[in-house]
Structures are given as structure tokens and as C-alpha cells.
Amino acid sequence: MPVTRDPHPGPTLTEWLRQPCADAGPLPGVVRPADVGGAVAFQVLLREGALRPVRDGVAVPRSRPVDRTxxxxxxxxxxxxxxxxxxxxxxxxxxxxxxxxHVELVAPAAAHLPVSGEDRSVRRALLLGNEHVLLGGIRVTSVLRTALDVATAPGRGPAAPGHGSRGGPGPARPSDAEVERAAALVVRLCRVCDLDVSGVRRALELRPRWHGRRTARRVLEAASAARPAPGPALA
Known part of the structure; x- marks a missing residue:
């Protein structure tokens, strides 16, 4: 029996993914190889510009802006x-x-500490109510808290039970390279998110029991030297 072809076929997957959001109707969220028939098809869609890579093995339709959500x-x-x-x-x-x-997860101080894995580590720390936000269905530390954690991280080593930014031993003395890398990340946060490095330093000094204060001060001093222009503080 002959196959009857649709005289008015709809757009191919590549064409649909390329359409502007206003014309395409509902678009999928993140796209993984399994969503489009496998790794080969995924790579083809990336090469053809139908998909925009976000991280390894994850993309979004080209017409969808990549934001923090x-x-x-x-x-x-x-x-x-x-x-x-x-x-x-x-x-x-x-x-x-x-x-x-690799991702770092923070577990509340009183919670059971999940087991770390190859692609993630878990540490215990106290988070205040205004120190995390809901984005994309998950909880993420706020911009200010993230800057504090990044500034404290050099020399801290792998996360372990009881090892956090509040409670547990402070970090070992980090190398200059570690400090510079953390400072560059703080500068990027400040530039993109309109955060003032001096505001991060004030927030640090308002936390008298913050472990790793010496390292954080060193990182923030380097960040201040790299980004002297002030911006609005962000809580």
C-alpha cells in the first residue's frame, strides 16, 4: 500500500527549535541527548544552530535566552x-x-548529611532565610551569600561531614593562585549582579563566627583591588 505523504508537513525539529519564541509556541525547557533521539542527533542540532549549549550534555532551543533560571x-x-x-x-x-x-551542595546544620559523589559534594552550613533563593525549581544561595562562600572556599579542601563555613575547622592557608581565582569569581559576581565588593566585606564583618574569615578577607581585598568602582549593595 503506497504511503501518503502530508502535502503540508509541519516544521522539522531543527526548524521548530530555530523559530523565535513568539512564533514557535511552547518550547521545551532544557534539552538533553535523550530528548532528541540520542547523542548523535544532539550534536547535529548543536552544529546546525538549533540548540544553544548551556553545559556538557545540556542545551536549550536557540531562541530561548539563557538566564540564571x-x-x-x-x-x-x-x-x-x-x-x-x-x-x-x-x-x-x-x-x-x-x-x-562539579557542584557543591549545602545541607542545613541540623539535617542528615547526604553522601557526596563524583559530580557533587555536600557540606553542612547554617543558611539564613534570606540567604537562598528559588530558581529553576531548586534552592540556590543568594548572590551575597554566594560571594561570601566563594571568598572563603580557597584552601578549604573537599567537603566533609561537619565541615562548613559556620562550624568545623577553618580552611588551610590557600595559595596565591587560589586566592586570585576566587577573587576573579567574586569580581564577576559583582559585575554581573551589581554587587559591591565593599558590601560583601561589610557582610563578612557582621558575621563574627564566620570560619575562614582570614581567607575571605584576603580574597575580598584582591577583588577590591581588581574592581574599585562601587556598585549598589545587594542583600
Missing amino acids: VRATTLADLVLPGTVLGGEAAAWVHAGGGAPR
């Missing part, structure tokens, strides 16, 4: 229940840049 959504499968995305991964969500290969 989209970036958070691409990490949702790595965030464990009851935890908050923090550290460099949170900085990437807020300010973009290079996508993280």
Missing part, C-alpha cells in the same frame, strides 16, 4: 532533596561564565 534548571538533577546549591556552581547560576563540572 535556565542555568539552575540544568543542574536540577544534581541537587539532592533538602540541600541548596552553593559555591562556584551557584556563582555560575547567578553570573554565567564557564559551566561547573
Whole structure:
């Protein structure tokens, strides 16, 4: 029996993904290889410009802007229940840049500490109510809290039970390279999110029990030297 072809076929997947949002109707959220028939098809759609890469193995339709909600959504499968995305991964969500290969999760001080894995680590820390926000269906540390955590991270080493920015031992003395890298990330957060480095320094001094204060001061001093222009403080 001959196959009857539709005389007015709809757009191909590539054509549909390329359409402007206003004309395409509902678009899918994040797209993974399994959503489009496998890794080969995924790479073809990337090469043809139908998909915009967000991080390894995750993309969005080319017509969809990549903002912090989209970036958070691409990490949702790595965030464990009851935890908050923090550290460099949170900085990437807020300010973009290079996508993280490893994510840091923060568990409330009183909660059971989930087991870390190859692609994620979990540490325990106290988070105030205004120190995390809901983005893309997951909790992410606020911009200010993220800047504080990034400034404290050099020399801290792998996350471990009881090891957090509040409670537990402070970090070892970091190298100059670690400090410079953290300072550059703080500067990016401040530039993209209209945060003032001096505001981050004030927030640090208002936390008398903050562990790793010496490291954070060193990082923020380097960040201040790299970005002297003030901007509005952000809580």
C-alpha cells in the first residue's frame, strides 16, 4: 500500500527549535541527548544552530535566552532533596561564565548529611532565610551569600561531614593562585549582579563566627583591588 505523504508537513525539529519564541509556541525547557533521539542527533542540532549549549550534555532551543533560571534548571538533577546549591556552581547560576563540572551542595546544620559523589559534594552550613533563593525549581544561595562562600572556599579542601563555613575547622592557608581565582569569581559576581565588593566585606564583618574569615578577607581585598568602582549593595 503506497504511503501518503502530508502535502503540508509541519516544521522539522531543527526548524521548530530555530523559530523565535513568539512564533514557535511552547518550547521545551532544557534539552538533553535523550530528548532528541540520542547523542548523535544532539550534536547535529548543536552544529546546525538549533540548540544553544548551556553545559556538557545540556542545551536549550536557540531562541530561548539563557538566564540564571535556565542555568539552575540544568543542574536540577544534581541537587539532592533538602540541600541548596552553593559555591562556584551557584556563582555560575547567578553570573554565567564557564559551566561547573562539579557542584557543591549545602545541607542545613541540623539535617542528615547526604553522601557526596563524583559530580557533587555536600557540606553542612547554617543558611539564613534570606540567604537562598528559588530558581529553576531548586534552592540556590543568594548572590551575597554566594560571594561570601566563594571568598572563603580557597584552601578549604573537599567537603566533609561537619565541615562548613559556620562550624568545623577553618580552611588551610590557600595559595596565591587560589586566592586570585576566587577573587576573579567574586569580581564577576559583582559585575554581573551589581554587587559591591565593599558590601560583601561589610557582610563578612557582621558575621563574627564566620570560619575562614582570614581567607575571605584576603580574597575580598584582591577583588577590591581588581574592581574599585562601587556598585549598589545587594542583600
